[in-house]
Amino acid sequence: MQRVAVVVFPGSNCDADTLDAARAAGSDAYFVWHRDTDLKQADAAILPGGFSYGDYLRSGAIARFSPVLRAVTAHARAGGAVLGICNGFQILCEAGLLPGALMRNAGLKFLSRPVRVRMEATDTPFTGQYERGEELTLPIAHGDGRYVADAETAAMLEANGQVVLRYVTENPNGSTHDIAGVCNVGRNVVGIMPHPERRNAQVLGGQDGARIFLSLEARNATQHAGDMRAVDGRHLRV
Amino acid sequence: MSAYTVEIRVMPRASLLDPQGQAVQHALQALGFAEVANVxxxxxxxxxxxxSTREEAATKARTMCDRLLANPVTEDYECSVSQ
Known part of the structure; x- marks a missing residue:
């Protein structure tokens, strides 16, 4: 069982769904408030979707200076798993934990609908349970989803296999190279615009997003079996 | 120490698509301003x-832009200082 910290900012609105999705996958998931300064020994941190700080100035621009981001940055720099979903992706870009930036959709409209994406990288903590090249249906819900990176950065992302998700059949927002998600060079920090927590059960119309959360647990089972330690001073886990 | 007024202009980088500017341009043209191009x-x-000095105010403002007010990936900025 992985300890998963779901970070809550003022204006987050996918935090409860994300917590539920992580718990449904078997994780010990809990909320961490934006003023908290530690992640309570998390194995993974998830920055959920929403409109942190009202999206003032730029989406994610103010959240990146919140106290909890120092803890998230330290966790990421130590190789810990970090996932940013939608607004979380915008925050990770603003914080410099992921390359590039997210700008206003090319068509200006806020888009809230399912899209088709292709899984391009399965060697991250959140995508190990997918097949490379697999096509998925996942919902998007964003106004600022156009991924932008200069030509040099985009070429580097492609060469390093850092594009994690790519829109197929249509590019809804004008993203560079149809990019819907990327990871850092260390592959432990992942940002995606689609919302896997809104598509993790048949009752939600499909479960293509479930394996984002199951991948964390599967990685735990295979890589950290026998890893016993105290967690939060309360209990031991194997 | 004295008070300075710093005006900061943040613009989307010229090489990037600016859909908001395009929408304004289309609206202006729809109003009959056919002479408008590239908003x-x-x-x-x-x-x-x-x-304490005008230069110090300008230096502080540039630091603010670099750290928060402009995104170095997508935006350029200009600062002007007056007293």
Whole structure:
């Protein structure tokens, strides 16, 4: 069982769904408030979707200076798993934990609908349970989803296999190279615009997003079996 | 120390698509302003800054832009200082 910290900012609105999705996958998931300064020994941190700080100035621009981001940055720099979903992706870009930036959709409209994406990288903590090249249906819900990176950065992302998700059949927002998600060079920090927590059960119309959360647990089972330690001073886990 | 007024103009980088500017341009053309071409939309921030010199105020403002007010990946900025 992985300890998963779901970070809550003022204006987050996918935090409860994300917590539920992580718990449904078997994780010990809990909320961490934006003023908290530690992640309570998390194995993974998830920055959920929403409109942190009202999206003032730029989406994610103010959240990146919140106290909890120092803890998230330290966790990421130590190789810990970090996932940013939608607004979380915008925050990770603003914080410099992921390359590039997210700008206003090319068509200006806020888009809230399912899209088709292709899984391009399965060697991250959140995508190990997918097949490379697999096509998925996942919902998007964003106004600022156009991924932008200069030509040099985009070429580097492609060469390093850092594009994690790519829109197929249509590019809804004008993203560079149809990019819907990327990871850092260390592959432990992942940002995606689609919302896997809104598509993790048949009752939600499909479960293509479930394996984002199951991948964390599967990685735990295979890589950290026998890893016993105290967690939060309360209990031991194997 | 004296108070300076710092005006900061943040613009989307010229090489990037600016859909907001395009929408404004289309609206202006729809109103009959056919002579309008290439509208770009940015932000204008006005700050009151305490500093001992004009140069210090300008340096502080540039640091603010680098750290928060402009995104180095997508935006360019200009600062002007007055007393």
């Amino acid at each position: 770009r939309a940015g932000k204008h921030l006005v700050l009151q800054v305490q500093a």
